[in-house]
Amino acid sequence: MKLFAKYRILLPVVSLAVLLAATFYMQPRAMSYFGINLLFNLAVPIALATVAQMMIIMVNDIDLSLGAFVSLVACVTATFLNDSPMLGVLILLALVLCYAALGAVIHALDLPAIVVTLGMSFVWGGLALFILPSPGGASPGWLRTLMTVKPPYIPMAVCASVIIAVVTHLLVIRSGIGTVLRGVGGNARSVQRAGWPVVRLKALAYGLAGLFGVFAGMALVGLTTSADANIALRYTLLSIAGVILGGGEFTGGKVSPVGAVIGALTLTLAASFLSFLRLSPDWQIGAQGAILILVLTARLLFTRRDAQA
C-alpha cells in the first residue's frame, strides 16, 4: 500500500522526466540554463493556476471561471497595480475575498459550484473588458524584474516551480488546516460533525484558490509585460488537466500539490516538444490531444504493472 502511495507522486515525475529527455534529444540547445528557462518560464503562471484549481478540486468542486479570473487579475495588475499600487493591491485583495465569499455562498446555499463558477466566468470576463477594452497596460517594474531574475545555476522557472511545490505541499499536505481541508473533500459530513464550521473551511479553500489565481495573473503579466481581457482563458482547461496529470482526482479530496505543479510543467513541455517535432500545421492542434492521451496512457501502463506486481 505504501508503494502505491509513493507511486502517485512518482508517475507524474516519470512522465515529466521522459518528456524532458525526449525534448533534449530533439533539441539539444534546450539543455542549458537559458534553454530550460525558455522552456519553462511560461509554466510558472500555469503552475500557480493549477494549484488554484487544485484548491477547489480538493473540496470536491470545480472552477470553470479560473481562466477568466486570471485574465481579470492580469488586467488589474497591468493597469491599477502599475499606476497606483495601493489601489491595485486593494482590488486584488477584494478579488481574493470575492473568491472566499463565493465558496461560502456555494456551501451555504448548497449550489452546484460548476454553474456558479460558469456564471462567474462571465462576470470576471466582463469586468476585465471594462478595465481593458483593448489590450494594453504595462507590467510593474518590480514584477518584471522578479519574473526575469537570473539566479545562479538554477533558472528562475525551476526555482519558482520548486518553491510553489514546496510551499503548497507544506500548506495542503503537512499542515493541520490543510489536512482538515482535504477532509472536507473526503467526507464533509464527518468534518462538520467533528465541530468544524465547514462554511468557513470552504471559504478558506476558495480564498486560497483566489490567492493563487492572483499570483498566477501577476506572474503572467510579469512575463508578458502587458495584459488583455482574453489573455488566460485557456487556463481553465489547462489547470484542470494539470491537476489530473499530477495524479489528482475530481472527487474525494485526493490531490497532490507537487503533482499539480509537475502536471503544469508537463503540459507546457508537451507543447514545446510538439513544436520541435515540426509537424504539418494541420496536425499541430491534434498532436496536442494525442500527447495528452499518450502521457496519461503511459501512466496507466505503469499503474497496471504496479497492480500486477
Add this chain to the structure above:
Amino acid sequence: MSTAAPSAAPIVALTEAAKHFGPVRALDGVSLSISPGDCLGLVGHNGAGKSTLVNVVNGGLAPTSGSVAFPASGAASALAAGVRSVFQELSLCPNLTVAENLRISHSALKGMNWRAPARAEIRAALDQVFPGHGIDADAPVDTLSIAQRQMVEIAIGFAPRGTEARLVILDEPTSSLDAGIAEQLLSHIKQFCARGGAVIFISHMLGEIFEVATRILVMKDGKVVAEKPAGGFTRQGLVDAMGHVATEAAAAQAARAQGEEVLHTPEGLRARKGEIVGLSGLAGHGQAEALARLYLGATSSWRSPREAGMVFVAGDRGRDGVLPLWSILRNASISILPQIARRGMVDRTREAEITAEWKARIGIRTDDVTNPILSLSGGNQQKVLFARALASAAPVVVMDDPMRGVDVGTKQDVYAMIRAEAARGRTFLWYSTETEEVCQCDRVFVFRNGEISAELTGDEITEERILEASFEMEGA
C-alpha cells in the same frame, strides 16, 4: 455495577424531546438522563428512532420540541460537553490516513509538527480498545477493510483528544466486527464506564446488550416503551418489549434435498441447487472480495439478460446498494426491469404490483413506496435491498453480510424467507460476521488471509470449528 451515584449531575438530560420528519414522528417525546458510569443499552426494531435519538443527543439534529441539556459540564453544545459519537454509517474521511482522521476531530493538535503526537495518540487509543489490531496509523483509510475502519472510528471516539470523553455514543458499532473484536470492544466499554465514563450502546445483538449495559432502554415507534436496569429484563422479555413475536430459530434444519452442483469457482467455493452456503472467518479476510469477484464474473457490465443468473444483496448499503435519489419503489425494482419490460419500456403496473407484494412480505415500514429511500431507517433500507434481490427469479443469490443493522424480529423473518426460497431450489451464498447466522447454513467456507481455510458441512458446522479454522495459523 449498579446505577450511577445519584449525586452526580447527569452528563446529558433530555426532556420530552421530539423530532418529526414531516408526518413521521421519528422521536416522539423522550425524557432521559445519563450520568457518569452509566452504560445505557438502546434496543428497538428498525426505524424505532434509535439513530434519531442519538442525533438529537449529539446535536446533529435539533429537536422539533423539548430540550437537550448538559448539566454536568454546563456546556451549550454536545461537543463541548464531551459527547462523542460513533455513527451507524461510517464517517471517516477515506482520503486521509488514520492519524490525519484523528486530527479532524482533535483541534488541539496544532503547529507544524502535529503528526507525531497524532500518530502516538491514535496508536495508544487503538491499542487500548483493540489490542493486537495491526492497523498502521499512516495507512489511508480507503485502504482499510470495513471492520478496520469501524475500529478506527471507535478508537477515535474513545481517544483523549485534548479533552476528556464523558459520553461515547456507539450506534451499532459491532455490526461489521467479528466476534473476537466485538468482545474486545465490550470489555473496553465496561472498563470505560467503571472509570466514570458513560456510554450509549445500540445493537441488535441482544447478547452484547446484556453483557455491557447497566440499564436498557427499549424504543418502539419513537417512544421509550421500557427502561429498566439490565438485570430487570430477560432475553424473551426484551424481545417482547420491542414488539416482535420472535420465532426462535428452528432448532434443527430439515435436511433438504440437495440438487446438482450449480457453482464451482477456481478458489474452491462450491454450491448445490437449493443449498445455503455460508462464508465465515474473521472480518476482512477476503470473503466480501470473493463474493464480489464471483458476482462480477458471473454477470456482465455489457449485457443484462432478461433472467438474471445471479443477484447480489449488499451489506454496505451506502457504497454498494442504495440509489439515493430514488424512491423505495424504484430502488426495489431495479433488478427486475428486464424481466418486466415490454419492448424496452418499463411496465409500471407490474412494477408497482411486485413491489407492493414484497413490501408486504418483507415488512418494509413505510406508508408509501414512492417515498424517497433515504427516509427509511438503516434497517428498512436493508430490507428494500433484500426485496430487490428476492423479487428477481435468479437461481443464485449472493449476500454480502446483508443483516447489518437488521433487527431481531426481521432477521427471523428473513431467515425463514431464505429457507423457504432455498427449499424452492434457490442457492444462497451468504457471508456473515455473525457466527450464529453462519451456523444455520448447509455448508460453510471459512476464510483466512483471502483463502479458504476450511469447508464444513452438516454437523461439523459449529462455532468452535469455525473459530478454530479462522485462527489456526495465528494460534500456532
Add this chain to the structure above:
Amino acid sequence: MKLIQKPWLWSWVAAAAAFALTVALTEGRGAGELAYAALSFGAFAAIVGLGQMLVITLGPGNVDLSIPATMTLSGTLALKAMGSDPGTAWMGLGVAILVGLGTGLANFALIYLLRLPPIIATLAASLLYQSLAIWSNRGLRIKPPAGLADFATGRTMGIPNVALVGLGLSLLIWVLLERSVWGRWLLASGQNLRAARLAGVPVEAVRAATYVAVTVFAAIAGYLLASFSGGAALNMGAEYLLMSIAVVVIGGTSIAGGMSNVPGVWGASLFMFLVVSMLNSYGAGAGVRMVLTGLIIIGIVIAASTRRVAR
C-alpha cells in the same frame, strides 16, 4: 410535486422575463420575430444540451468537451460529401451520424480502455477531431444543397423546422428517460455506479451508449447548423462548449448525476439566446453584457435552489 418545485421552472421564468423585457422596448412590435429567432437558435443549443444532459446524468466527472469539435467535423464532412448536389441531404445526414458514432466510440474507448477521466479524454480527443476537420477540408466553405438549406432555414406552421427537429429529439429523450429500461439504468448508474453494477445494470453498456448519444446529437446539430448558416466553418461549434453545459445546469439538471430534466434544457436554451438579445437590444456593451449574463445565471441557480430547500 407542485409546479413551484419543478427544477425547470426557473429557466422558463427567466426566459419569459428576458423576452418580455426585450419586447417592452419596442412596445410589442417584433414579438413574433423574436420568438421565431429564439426557437431557431435555441434549437441548436437544446439539441447539444440534450446530449450533454445525458452525459452529466452519468454522475460527477462525466462531461463531454468534444461537442464543438464533433459539430465542426460532422458539418465539414457532411457538406463535403454532399458537395452542394441536390438530393444528397439524407446521405449527408448519414455521414453526420456516422461521424457522431465514430467520435462517440472513440471518446468512450479512451475513457473505458485507457481509463482516462472523461473531461480529459474528450478534451484531448476533440483536438484530434479539430485537426481532422482542418485536414479534410482546409476550412473551405461548401454550400449545402439548396433543398437542405431551405429546410434548415424554413418553417412549418410558423415554427422553425430546426426547432421541430429539436422538439422531436427532446420527446424521444424524454420517453427514453421516463419510461424505458435504458433510462432507468442511466439514472441508476448516475447515482451510484457501483451499486448499479451490483444490482445487475449493464453499466458499461449504458455509459457507452450515453457517450455515443451525446456525439450523435452534436453531429446532428453540426449538420443542421452548417446547413442553416450556409456552410460549415472550422469554428462553428466553439460557442457550444460552455453553452451545452450551461443550458443543462441552468435547466435544473443536477450536476451530481442521476437526475435529468428535458424541459429545463429548452427553457435554458431559449433563455441563453434571449438574454443576449435583450442586453444587445438595450445597447449594453460587451462588458456589461457579460457581467449581467453571469449574474443572471447565478441568480437563476440561487432561485432554483432556495425553492428546493424551503419546500
Add this chain to the structure above:
Amino acid sequence: DTSGKRIALSNNYAGNSWRQAMLQTFEEVGAQAVEAGVVGAADAYTTSENQATEQAAQLQNMILQGYDAIILNAASPTALNGAVEEACNAGVTVVSFDGIVTAPCAWRIAVDFKAMGKEQVEYLATRLPEGGNLLEIRGLAGVFVDDEIHAGIEEGVAENSQFEIVGSVHGDWAQDVAQKAVAGVLPSLPDVVGVVTQGGDGYGAAQAFKAAGRDTPLIVLGNRQDEMQWWADQRDANGYETLSLSIAPGVASLAFWVAQQILDGAEVPKDLTVPFLKVTQDTLDEALETTPEGSVANTVYSLDDAKAVISGAM
C-alpha cells in the same frame, strides 16, 4: 545571401478560412523560396484558440530552435512583447503582420484598421446621402483589431452625422455567431439602412435579415467567397450594390519577403503598411474568378512587391 537562413511563421489560430488561406499562402511561398535556395527553411507553427500565452511559449521554442527570423501574426499587440524582446535579444529578427506587436525591436507590417472602419461609413455616405440607421457587427471583444475598426467606424459616424448606430452586436468574426446575434437584436430595431462589419460576418447578417422578413440593407462585406457569391447573385437578381473591405491573407507572404530582405541586410523601416483588399462592384467578377470556392479573396505578394512596399516607406 540568405540561403542558409531559416524563417518560421508563428500563428495563433487556425480555426477559420482566412487563417487557413494565410497558412497555405505561406507554405506555398515558403516552399518555392526554399526550393529556389533563397532561404534554408520556412516552417509554419500554429497554436489554437487565439491565446497569447501559448503563442509566447511558441516564440520561445522558436528561439531555442535557432530560427533566424520569425514572422508573427500576434494574438495580442502587447502581451507577446516579453517573448518578442527575448527573441530580439537572442538575435532573431521578428516581423509582425496583421496582428502586430508594439515591441520596439520588432518590425510591423500594419493594416490601418481604423481607416478600414472609417472607409465603410464614408462609402455608405456616398451611397446613402440622406443617412439613416446603422447596425454595427463587431468582432471579438477585448481584441485589438475589434477595438481599432470600431474606433474608425465611430469616427466615421461622428463626421457623417446623418448616420446613427442604433444597434451593436459582437459576432466574434464567426458567421454563425453574427447571424445569431443579429437575429436576436433585429426585432427591437427600427429600420436599418446599412450594416457596418469587420469582415466575414456580412453574409450571416444578410441571412438574419432574410429570416426576419426584412429588406436587405446595404451590408459592407468581407472577402469570403460565399459572401461575394451572394453579392453577385443579388446583383444579378436586383442590382444590389455594395463594397467589400478586408485584409488579404497573403500578407503573410509579404512578411516573409520582408523578413528575407532584413536578413539579407537591407535597410527596412520598422513600420510598413499594406493597403487593405478592396472589391467593388466593378471588380467583383474578377475577384470571384480568382477566389477558390469556399475560400477567401487573396493577394500573394512577391519579392518585388515587398521591395516596393519597403522603398515606399523610406
